[in-house]
Amino acid sequence: MFQFKPEERLKSRRIIGALFSNGGGASFLGYPVRVVWLFFPDTFFPMPTSKVQVMVSAPKKNFKTATARNRIKRLVREAWRLHKHELYAQIPEGKPPVALLLMYIAKEEQTFAEVEAGVIKAIRKLAEGIGKEEEAAS
């Protein structure tokens, strides 16, 4: 339940490029994390087997050393690992997989508790957002 497997990590360069381009995906804030997400397109091959693929990013502009960026990414990833099951439970079957980008935007390093709170908030908003997309599609 708390596992974090390789197929749950976002690796496709095309999808990552789409996430970073303007208007590529829906985005909102769960401070200190900014969330960008979209559904995988139908034509993508091979289609991932997990419900969500996620990547974590920390900008070099705010964190100069590699050690600091590693630390931030590990904190966010750990918070995601501990709470992702809440999101999985709310995604209905038959939906395309969700590509997710968690970008750390605070200027300084924060404690795990603060990051965890932000990620929990983001997961709740995201579940809401996916539900709305469902209504709009139907």
Next chain:
RNA sequence: AUUGCAGGCCGCUUUGUCGCCUUUAACCGCAUUUUGGUGCGGUGCGGGAGGAAAGUCCGGACAAUACAGAGCACCGCGCCACCUAACGGGUGGGGUUUCGUUUCGGCGGAGCACAGAGCGUGUCACAGAAAAUUACCGCCUCGCUUCGGUGAGGUAAGGGUGAAAACGUGCGGUAAGAGCGCACGGCGCCGCAUAGUAAUAUGGGGGGCGGAUAAACCUCGCGGAUUGAAAUGCCAUGUACACCUUGCGGAACUUCGGUUCCCGCCUGUUGCUCGCGGGUGCUGCAAGGGGGGUAGGCAGCGCAGAAUCCCGCAGUGAUGCGUGGAUCCAGAUAAAUGACAAAGCCCUUGGGAACAAGGGACAGAAUCCGGCUUACAGGCCUGCAAUUUUU
């Protein structure tokens, strides 16, 4: 004991819970099967960042491609000897600059891109007469003179300028002067002797007096093929025989397959010139351009080797040698090595104390080694020097 300097070493520890990457193959399940196995998943047993992993400043290993050769260009290095796989690194020695000290002989510390300015060219602001064969004020000789000077010539001692002024001091000498001559001293050049492997040092001889700058061009000596693990090899996947540009001559021999020579074009040889080599010369080939597709896997890749430590031997030392002893399984690929909790350790602040609060340096492997440079809380060890206390 404290302080300073130099060198070397370490660079948070333990437990629990939840995770990540990986070696191995004991066990389990599924698939496949050439019945040996193989692949995937799970469990188990192990391992999981550094002294700088960093900067990418040098040098190699390794790999691919290339290589008859010559000249010019280009790049790097530069006291001597040694060490090393190699180096722009290291060790030892010499010279030099500077600081301290001195009983003025030296001694000690720190630094040095430390070949050549006696081939040539360039530059040397301002000031100054003049910045490299120069003469403003001076000094001296001769001519003229209205006796104020003025013209021709000699000279570089004195003056002032400057970062730097054409060896320094004294004597002789002279019209005045000048290394013009002599004595002492300085400098670098040529060859000699002694010491040293050598750089170099010391001594005496000859001939001389030359501005600085080569981190200006340059000269001399030595070295340099190019490209770098996204190299490279293999497997899988997949597209486009589309498009554009250029080229498509001549002669001889012939067993009609071709061969040779000249010529043209393209191309390789780090750049250029020569030279040499490869391809091509007809209805589809060649060379180049541009465009499109693939974006997965395996090897390379951590294999015990230029490995590290100890001991012994050789050497002043770097280092080398050894049937000597011991140690050494990180291997990711949108990229693992983590999070939380508790206890301990250390530091700071407050406090009489118990204790409380806050903090734990610099920093993250990506083919691998040897160096250099830079960042770094705190601690340990060794040596030397100084001071204080005790015996």
Next chain:
RNA sequence: UGGUUCAUAGCUCAACGGUGGAGCAACGGGCUGUUAACCCGAAGGCUACAGGUUCGAACCCUGUUGAACCAG
């Protein structure tokens, strides 16, 4: 991984090895009933940092720091 370029006033840029300057901005004064424009004036720099070469360094050399870019 390999390579190239750059750093000068608040901003954009100059400056043979010889006193660091221009435009804009900001400041003070003038003009105007007021503002803008215009005119006058003054200020602002350890030339990214640390060494070295040179009589003298923004410039030459070495090292460091930061930034931008290129190739596959």
